[in-house]
Each structure stands twice: as C-alpha cells, then as structure tokens.
Amino acid sequence: MESQKQYKKKFSFEFFPPKTPEAVGKLQTTQAKLAEMNPDFFSVTFGAGGSTRDMTFETVMDIHAKTGIEAAPHISCIGNLNDEIKAILENYKDNGIKRIVALRGDLPSGAVGYGQLRYANELVEFIRQETGDHFHIEVAAYPEFHPQAPNAKTDIENFRKKVDAGANSAITQYFYNPFAYYRFVDNCEKLGVDIPIVAGVMPIINCTQLVRFSEGCGAEIPRWILKRLQEFGDDRVSIRKFGIDVTTELCEQLLTNDAPGLHFYTMNQSEASVAIWKNLGIDQRDS
Ligand code: FAD
Numbered sequence: 001m002e003s004q005k006q007y008k009k010k011f012s013f014e015f016f017p018p019k020t021p022e023a024v025g026k027l028q029t030t031q032a033k034l035a036e037m038n039p040d041f042f043s044v045t046f047g048a049g050g051s052t053r054d055m056t057f058e059t060v061m062d063i064h065a066k067t068g069i070e071a072a073p074h075i076s077c078i079g080n081l082n083d084e085i086k087a088i089l090e091n092y093k094d095n096g097i098k099r100i101v102a103l104r105g106d107l108p109s110g111a112v113g114y115g116q117l118r119y120a121n122e123l124v125e126f127i128r129q130e131t132g133d134h135f136h137i138e139v140a141a142y143p144e145f146h147p148q149a150p151n152a153k154t155d156i157e158n159f160r161k162k163v164d165a166g167a168n169s170a171i172t173q174y175f176y177n178p179f180a181y182y183r184f185v186d187n188c189e190k191l192g193v194d195i196p197i198v199a200g201v202m203p204i205i206n207c208t209q210l211v212r213f214s215e216g217c218g219a220e221i222p223r224w225i226l227k228r229l230q231e232f233g234d235d236r237v238s239i240r241k242f243g244i245d246v247t248t249e250l251c252e253q254l255l256t257n258d259a260p261g262l263h264f265y266t267m268n269q270s271e272a273s274v275a276i277w278k279n280l281g282i283d284q285r286d287s
Helices: 002-006 021-035 053-067 082-094 120-131 152-164 178-190 207-217 223-232 236-256 271-280
Strands: 010-015 041-044 071-076 099-103 136-141 169-174 197-201 261-265
Touching: 002 178, 010 021, 021 053, 021 271, 041 053, 053 071, 053 082, 071 082, 082 120, 099 120, 120 136, 120 152, 136 152, 152 169, 152 178, 169 261, 178 197, 178 236, 197 236, 207 223, 223 236, 236 261, 236 271, 261 271
Parallel strands: 010 041, 010 261, 041 071, 071 099, 099 136, 136 169, 169 197, 197 261
Antiparallel strands: none
C-alpha cells in the first residue's frame, strides 16, 4: 500500500439512473442529503448495452446543476458500436463533463452484438484517441478478482492494461475482507501500477439483495457476516445497525492503512452512507 500514501483521499457516491418519476424524486432527495457531505464527485451507472444511455446523461446533468458537485457518468463498451460511444463522449465533452468511469460492462441476456471494443482497456484507449486528455478516466478493479478471469495473475495483468492505456484512477468492486484489497494493491504496485485505487464500499442494507449482487459480481460475503444477517431475519433495523457498524469498521481500517479514498455504492439511498460517513468523521470542508 506504500504508493497509495501519496494521493489525497477522495470520497464519492454512486447512483443508478432512476426509472420512474417516483424514483427520480427519491434520488433528488438522496443526492441533496449526500451533497451536504461535500463529496469529491458523484457517479451514475450506465445500463448494460447502453439501455440507460439517456437517463445516465439526464441524471448526471441534473446532479451537477442541482448540487454543484462534479458528476461522472459511467460508460460501457460491450454491446455499443464505436460511433455510438464517440457520440456519447462528444455529448459529455460539449456539456462540460470531465470525469468518466470506463467499463467493459456485461451483455444483457439475449443480446447478440458485442460491439467493437471487447475489453475496458480498449475503451480507455479509444477515449484517449478520440478525446485526448479531456477526461479523467476511472476504471474498475477487483480485489477478489473478476468472476470471468482465468486466474488472479492474469486478472491483475489485465487491470494493468487499463492503466497503461491511460486510466487515471481506479475504483474497486466492493469487498468485506480488507486483506484482499491490501494484497491486490501491493501486487499492482509490484507491476508498476501507479494510480490511486480507491476502495468501493457497499453499505449493508438488505441481506437478500446483497447475496444476489455478490453472487453476480464475485464479491465474497464473509461467513460470519452472512450468518449474523440471516439471524436477523426480517428485522431491518438490526440489519441496518449491524451493517453500519461492520462497514464503518472496514472503512476505518482501509483509511488507516492508506486507502486513497472511498466510493460508496449507495443504491440510491442516503441513510447508511451518511451514517458511515459521520461515524468516520470525514471532513471535506477544505476540498
Ligand atoms: P474488463 O477490465 O475488460 O475485464 C473483464 C474481464 O476480462 C476480466 O475477467 C479481465 O481479466 C478480462 N480482460 C480484461 N482485459 C482483457 C484483455 N485485454 N484480454 C483478455 N482478457 C481481458 N457495469 C455496468 O453495466 N454499468 C456500470 O455502470 C458499471 N459500473 C461499475 C463500476 C465499478 C466501480 C465496478 C467495479 C463495476 C461496474 N460495473 C458496471 C460492472 C462491470 O461492467 C463488470 O464487472 C464487467 O463484467 C467487467 O467490466 P470491466 O470494465 O471491469 O472489464
């Protein structure tokens, strides 16, 4: 973790584009509450194959206009043609967006076309080729490894390809075992990777949802956490309290051990993220 000490810690919150008018209203309340924390930026996900393309754009512009805080769209290449990606990039550039989260994405079931760019390193290269240094490019990192990776070593080498292609910083998949993250970062350092690798944090709000997500993305829920969550059954209050305690402790350890910031997967809810943020005593007044 030695190289991570040099970076100023950055804090950010992630949303997904809302699908209904009620969800739009709810997200506006959430973003207003989280804006009070003065994060470094918000980010907004991009649906598989471009399915939320317009809503990602609208949400990003709305957040920026209403909160004054930087908003970064995610963009994924799988299932999109290069001309479509180019048009999206140009639109963001014309609208003053300067940070982007570049991903391969996952093909929705039943989709046939892969698009022209197969991996995120090719997308990063394409963004640099089309827009030079305009964007600060964030990429994804996997301390517990990407579910499709043939092995850990190859996955880290593939991560490095994104950095070599011009990524400026990375955000990890969420994890609950900090040692997986420390070791991942140390291995990246050994390969000469020299960008901030910010820890992705998933506040625990709902056990069923967490299990489903974790199965899909390859994040491990430690047995002791799962057992405790199962024990709470439908008792949402206890789940939230336990989840906030566990996630606060994880974040404390990460920050003490030089993680260069935290990126909260908010699930468009503010309560747990705000509670963890306050427990940590993060002070963003000067940022
Ligand atoms: P890549 O870095 O391309 O890696 C994918 C797999 O291919 C890995 O197994 C890797 O080892 C391998 N690989 C990579 N490069 C090569 C290469 N050159 N040759 C051979 N193999 C290679 N998904 C969405 O749909 N929308 C979002 O908005 C979104 N946001 C995310 C934000 C974060 C912070 C994270 C961590 C994930 C996000 N995802 C999102 C999920 C992500 O799209 C999936 O995890 C996807 O399966 C991989 O995307 P990637 O950019 O990490 O892919």
